[in-house]
Structures are given as structure tokens and as C-alpha cells.
Amino acid sequence: MSTISIVLGENFFKKDPQSSDLGRKIVSKGIIVLDELGFEEFTFKKLAESIESTEASVYRYFKNKHKFLVYLSTYYWSWLEYVIAFETHHFSDAKVKLENIIRIVCHAQDFPDALDLPEVDISKLRSVIDKESDKTYLNRNVDEINSKGLFTGYKSLCSKIAEVVAQIDPKYPYPRALVSMIMEASHQQVFFAQHLPSLTEVSKGKPKRLEEQAADFLNHTVMHSLK
């Protein structure tokens, strides 16, 4: 048996949280507390209390909570890129491949346990990403953060998907815009279904899961745009 691990560069932290028990606890419990409180209410002090450590110790690993969110987001996008590669590399037909990618992006299908992450509850992390990941870049310091390479996880994932789009229809003029739009929509539509249901047909009252409904909608949109 094996486990995978996502390794992030040193720009993402002050001290690598994967290098110690405390660090791993900060990440795994941080996801849970962040999910419960939301980014605005979340503080390092509250996280520290929940793991019976101290504020100062958490600050040894991350400069501030925004950087912590960037770390978690990149961790998630890197994992997703790996899952997509693992699950779709064998599809030769680009159309089928893209359809599956979209289903994975939406979490419309299960993935094998081998792709689980040690210590990290991936569905909680996904929940955090849905609600908070936009805040990584909806920020006054986007340009500075971007210049340090902290968005490469997301950009790399989008690029790879855009390449598949371009394979299907090389003349389509907006592969990257289309991909970034559906990436955002993949969590927005589920969020809307849960909180502002009048904004979407994705709905709790239907037989399929919200994630599957979102994937159906996005696949419909993408396939009609192409070729």
C-alpha cells in the first residue's frame, strides 16, 4: 500500500507543516476549524486552542491566516491535478477526457482510496475551498502574492484542462476563459444551491447529488461551446 503526498515549496510557509507532528496537526485541524468558523471568524488563537497549542506556535508555521488559506488552496489544487492525471490519462478521446475532468473537478464522482491524503479530510478541505478559495486572490495583495508564484497550483491546473479543450476544438477562441469560468462555477453553483437557491437549477430536491448536477450543467455548457 502507498500514500501520496503533496509537497509545496518554501514560499508557502515559514516552516514546513509537513515536517513535524505539530505542523500536520495545524493543517488537519485547521481545515476543520476553518470550515466551521469561516475565514473571517477564524483566528490562529482559536486554532491553537483547539489543538492545545499556542498562538505563537502556529505563527511559527504560517505568517498569517491568509497565507494559511493560500497554502490549503494550493494543496487542494495540486491534489486535484494529480487525481485528474491519475484518473483520466488513459482516455484517448479528448471529449471523454474533458467530461471526466469536469466530473472530478465538481466532485461528482468518487475516487479510489489510494488518492486519499494522510491526515487530511478531503471533503472538509473541499468544503473550505468552495467557500473560501476565492479569497486567496480577491485581495489587495494579489499581484504581490502572484509574483511570488503562490497561484501556480491553480494556474497549472487550469492550463492543463485548457489544453484538453484546445485538443477538442483547436479553433475555439476562449479555452482558458472557459476553463477558469467553469472552475469558479463548479463551486459557486453548489454554494448557490445551498444558500441562494433561486440563482440556479442545481437543487437539493433532485435525485442526483448537487455535485453531479453541477457537473451536468458545466458539461452541457462546455460541449455546446466547442466545435
Added chain:
Amino acid sequence: MSTISIVLGENFFKKDPQSSDLGRKIVSKGIIVLDELGFEEFTFKKLAESIESTEASVYRYFKNKHKFLVYLSTYYWSWLEYVIAFETHHFSDAKVKLENIIRIVCHAQDFPDALDLPEVDISKLRSVIDKESDKTYLNRNVDEINSKGLFTGYKSLCSKIAEVVAQIDPKYPYPRALVSMIMEASHQQVFFAQHLPSLTEVSKGKPKRLEEQAADFLNHTVMHSLK
């Protein structure tokens, strides 16, 4: 000559900012300061200083800065709904109508001075909406805020556009999802062009304005999805 005015209900404030000079100043200067500092750095104290008033006075009008953002957002969506009605009511062909609506939503075309707002710099307000409006609902209190009717401005606008979509293609299964997706994309794509250019073909290096390029992309997407 005439000016229009957007009137919001009393759930949006503690004291109606349109009822006094100070209130109007809070709104008009608030937009500017918010645009400059970004939501996280923005405080009522800084706003108060910039209009030579006091923190306590600002708090007399708005409970907190999040409510202030909700006020501004609703103000903007209400204005936009009015502009759309004014500028597109004469189109009988639903397709042409939708195309124009999308151009207006993206700010891809000018509007007559008659639709200007007194005391409010609409392009600055638009800039604030682009960067910050998602934070109105990406929030732990979405459900509470929604239950007080504070998102009706946005929901109403989306509904009206979705109706036009349904007119064009009554069998299309996702009119509301499509509209909410492109509403979000209309500011995201411009934001990406400015800060994360690898995520979109909308680009500063092209002859058309970013807003026009975004409108072209969204019109392409919508028209291929329908019928």
C-alpha cells in the same frame, strides 16, 4: 432634466444615508476609500477621517462594514436592473435583447448621462463590485442575511435575465444557472485579465476594451448553449 434615485429599504441601514448630507457623503466617499483600500483594509475610522467626521457617526448609518458593502452592492444591482430595463425594453427579439443585456452587465457599452447617479461615481462603484461583491455572500451569515431579503437586488436582476434566456430557448434546462454563472464571470474575467492573465484570453494587449472582450466571450458561451 432629471436624475434617477435608487431607494433601498430600511433593512439595509440603521439610518438612511440618503436622508442627510453626511449620509450621502459616507456613501460617495465610502466607495472611493473602499476602492482604494480593499474591503479588508477598509475601516469606518479611515472613512470617517477622510470625510472629517467620526467613527461613531458612520456607525449611526451602518451596523458594520459588511452591511455597508451589502448596501453598495444592492444599490449597484438595482441601478443595473434599471439601466437594463431602460436600454433594452424596446428590443422585440429576445436574442438581440440578451446580447445587449450581457454587454450592459459587462459594462461593454456606454449609457446615457440620464442614467448617471447623483453623487456616486459609477465606474468606481463598478470597480468595487468587481473586486468585493462576492464577499457579500461568501460569508458565514449568508443565510441570515438572505432571510432578511438583503440579496433580493441581485436575485431579482438574475431572474429577469433568466426570463429572457427562457424566451429564447424554452427547453433549455439551466437558465438560472447560466445567468448566475455569467454574472459572476462578467467581473471575474476582467479581474483575471488584470491580475492573473494566464487564466483568460481577455487581455490588455488587444484592441477592444477588457469589458468588451468579456462580453464577447460570454455572448459566445450563451448563444452556443441556447437553442
Added chain:
DNA sequence: TTGCAATCGATAGTATTACTATCGTTATTA
């Protein structure tokens, strides 16, 4: 014109946030 209410500035005060810094103990490693 007296008086009342509303408005606002001025000031003060509190709890929490977002950190930074230092110190001492314990565990690890060389």
C-alpha cells in the same frame, strides 16, 4: 421665543485581533 428633537462631533472605553518578542524546558542529534 421658547423649547424640543434630531443630528453630529468629541471623547472614552472594551474586547478582540493580529501580530512580535523573550524565556525556559524538553527532546533530538552530533
Added chain:
DNA sequence: TAATAACGATAGTAATACTATCGATTGCAA
């Protein structure tokens, strides 16, 4: 055995996000 790293404990600071009170001005109504 000695050095070092990791961490908990504690303290402290500036800013934030408020709430509360007081007094001066202004307009309007009896």
C-alpha cells in the same frame, strides 16, 4: 556531553470593531 531545535508559556503592542455618553448646534413647532 554539549549544542540545537522545537515548543509552551507569557507578555506586550497597535489596530480593529465596536458601544456609550455628553454637549453643542440647528431646525421646527407651539
